[in-house]
Amino acid sequence: MLGLDVSTGVDGVVEKIEQLPTDLFAETLQSILVHLQDQNRAVDLIETCDKFQRAGISLDQKTVQDVTRLMSHYFRLAAKSNLNADILVNKLTECSSKWSKPTLQLVHKFWTEHGALLHAHQELLTMASTGQLVDIQWKLGMAVSSDTCRSLNSPFISVLMKIADTSGEMSYKSFEMTVQQFQNFHRQFKEMASVLETV
Structure with a gap:
């Protein structure tokens, strides 16, 4: 123990x-x-x-x-x-x-x-205490059919994040974004990376 x-x-x-x-x-x-x-x-x-x-x-x-x-x-x-x-x-x-x-x-x-x-x-x-981002994966998709979506044939980005919490347990978070949202997300990650390099 x-x-x-x-x-x-x-x-x-x-x-x-x-x-x-x-x-x-x-x-x-x-x-x-x-x-x-x-x-x-x-x-x-x-x-x-x-x-x-x-x-x-x-x-x-x-x-x-x-x-x-x-x-x-x-x-x-x-x-x-x-x-x-x-x-x-x-x-x-x-x-x-x-x-x-x-x-x-x-x-x-x-x-x-x-x-x-x-x-x-x-x-x-x-x-x-926050989790640690272990891995991030994304893929480009195209909506071709939906019961609720009116604008089909529009691209979207599917994101999957692997996060380790403070106890070491792994969890996954997934979400979808438009291409414009993903570009903004990417830009913010680059800004964070450049700030972290100066620390």
């Missing part, structure tokens, strides 16, 4: 978290928050490992990655579901009995202070 090593499991990751001094765990939570707000592409595992080693805590990069994945998962879950700090702590204790009270209090305090900000960011992402 979380991409954690089966041999380690959630309990093993929590045991490693419990080895961390409070200030280092707080810094780790802060770097995860920055990442989840898209202010940083990823949590720098090497830098985090170095901080731990300077503090006398010997955790390998894989363990630091597991800690980051675990806390990122629960922060995302809490942000998307708009969970308060009490419910987040309950979710953490459901996944492992190895949490100490001081560590859970730190997570509670951290989420109380920063959870609303991350929830607002998740809401913006949901509102701004």
Whole structure:
């Protein structure tokens, strides 16, 4: 579920978290928050490992990655579901009995202070999430018979768009346009392409 090593499991990751001094765990939570707000592409595992080693805590990069994945998962879950700090702590204790009270209090305090900000960011992402245009196909057709159309023998353009939504699901949108509408559509796509080249 979380991409954690089966041999380690959630309990093993929590045991490693419990080895961390409070200030280092707080810094780790802060770097995860920055990442989840898209202010940083990823949590720098090497830098985090170095901080731990300077503090006398010997955790390998894989363990630091597991800690980051675990806390990122629960922060995302809490942000998307708009969970308060009490419910987040309950979710953490459901996944492992190895949490100490001081560590859970730190997570509670951290989420109380920063959870609303991350929830607002998740809401913006949901509102701004649009599909990605994967493919567009078009073909020229000619209307030769119709029950409702009066002007037959006029050309039209049939367009099929393949769109990937934010979850990765593919959908198809199809529509028809007159030749003049298609020319205007084409011109607008060219304008968008030229604007995107300048970004």
